[in-house]
Amino acid sequence: MTIQLNHTIVRARDKRASAAFLATILGLEVGADFGRFVPVAVANGVTLDYMTATDPQPQHYAFLVDDDEFDAAFARIREQGLDYYAEPGGDGHGEINTRWGGRGVYFDDPDGHAMEILTRVP
Template structure:
């Protein structure tokens, strides 16, 4: 069997609000609560299990999407008034990048996790 990522825990001040934020941007659903987790299921079988904690430490999560998914998600980011930027750490605010002949953008979730959508990876 090859090694595959199955799930990861995303720590948030409010697991429901943070899970809903990402699900809304990516056009996904928040699954039924499973123990202490509010899960967001990705198309490749990986689950982001949101868990409420007092002081979440910001992490980085990157999502490879196709061109149509990028357009749709980026439009949702703009409609929601979410600040976005082209470079990690907030560089080039209000812009996207064109790395590897694709497009990418970073945006922060409610707990300051650096989320990224990109259409090409190295």
């Protein structure tokens, strides 16, 4: 068997609201509750399982997308008036990056998790 990432738990103050936030930005669906989790599945079968927590610690989640998906997600980021930036930690506020011949952008979710969409990896 090859080793694959199956799921990760994303701690959030409001699991449903945070799952809906990400799903809306990425153009995905929020899955049915699964026990204490609210899943958001991505194309490679990995799920982000949102769980309510009183004090979530910010993490980083990066999503590889194609150019059309980037354009659609980036448009939703701007439509919602979200702050976005080109570099981790907030550098390049209001900009995207063009590393590795692609495009990338960071934005924060309601719990302070640094979300990233990018079109190319090295």
